Amino acid sequence: MTTKRQTRKDNGTCASSGSYINTGNGSTFMPIDIGHPEYIALIEPDTAFWSLVKHEKLSSVLTEGKLFKAYKKKAGVFTEEMDMLRFGLKPSAVYFNPTEKCNLDCPYCYIPQKMRHDGEHMSEKRLIKALGLLKDYFKRTLPKDTLPQIIFHGAEPMLNRDAVFAGIEQYSEDFRFGIQTNATLLDDSAVDFLKSQNVSIGISLDASDAAISDRTRINWDGQGVHTKVIEAMERLRGYNGWSVICTITNKNMRHLTKLVNFLHQKEVPTCLMNIVRCTLPSSLEVKPNDANAFKYFMAALERTYELYLETGRKLPVGNFANILLAIIAPTARRLMCDISPCGGGRCFFALTPNGDLFPCSEFIGLSQFKGGNLFKDSVEKVLTSRPFSRVTDRKVEDVEPCSRCAIRHFCGSPCPAEACEMNGGMEQTGAFCEFYEEQVRYAFRLIADDKHEAFLWDGWGDDTKKTFTMDLF
Ligand code: SF4
């Protein structure tokens, strides 16, 4: 595989000794304003290596060479680590859609409306067969001690509850299971079953107030479902394996801080606050402006910090925690939208009720991205199919202006589905840029102020090792 970094390595035909930064064979370091009164960031974009430097020390750091010499010694390790993350991972998870149907009609859903309204369930027999085929595939590809993950996803998986629960029971030793649900069908017995099987449960909630939440989370009659979701949250209280996913739109962004208060009070262990994906045109109606969305998102993050100081209890916002990890411990990242190529078709793939395979759920409904069918084709063959490689070959280096952006490996230039469907091609950017830029700048400010631990999951570093540390001042 050819990466841009390979063209950057010392070139035998070039007479430069690489002694100076930013010229000849020297490393490329870009100073980035992170909006901090004392520090700026110096970033080597290809390896995502960085250092925080005091404003008044920048000139001496750039000319003394201590940092760059130390970096050069380790550059090979950083390059290998980044290459492994970007090109060396194998799928270990499947987003498994056991039904095309949904009982809700949210405007930003990436599954076409007709499919959600008139679609089919996967039969219990086929679901069991599909899990068996996936088990066989993962046996062939993953190390023995790695348990693959199946996340039942939507549409609304709980509409096909009997088949899903039968699959979880039958394969409880073979997979780590999760379910992403709108929570309207999570009654007592469903919650008891999922808890007893240690299933991770993600539920969707866009605001703490019904008046806001019901703007986007509505059934086919236009009625909001807020009350039902709150009832389900009460059933989940005390369980470690649940989380709330909020989609940030122009309908709820002003209320994110209130949502943080609410989630913390309900003892939600962790949440995601994802900016709306704009793969289908209907999402554009609720697409927020980047700068406004970030202003409210940052206020919500700040509120998690205040609550942590007041109570000692964290509320990690998973997608932001992932950006922090991308900076301080790249191999500890858990989500895969902020690395390029993204995780779609590379670290996971999506399965539809008729067995069709797509690189990511975002592509379901876009037939040109169907790579094959689980019941007819080998997964290995599907992963190398043209529809999959269109996604897995999309590199940030091929996208403008991302190719020259210093934070490209903290952002990843998401999302290929948006780039293709909203902006006309894989070499285009996705729906947002400034939102990601500002997140990275904010993450660096937190690191500069040594506040970042409060935004991360406890135990995030258990499987990581320190590869570089240096005191410049
Ligand atoms: S960036 Fe888009 S296609 Fe890639 S994993 Fe994220 S949602 Fe899926």
Ligand code: SF4
């Ligand atoms: S989307 Fe924006 S922040 Fe992200 S890599 Fe591209 S230019 Fe940089």
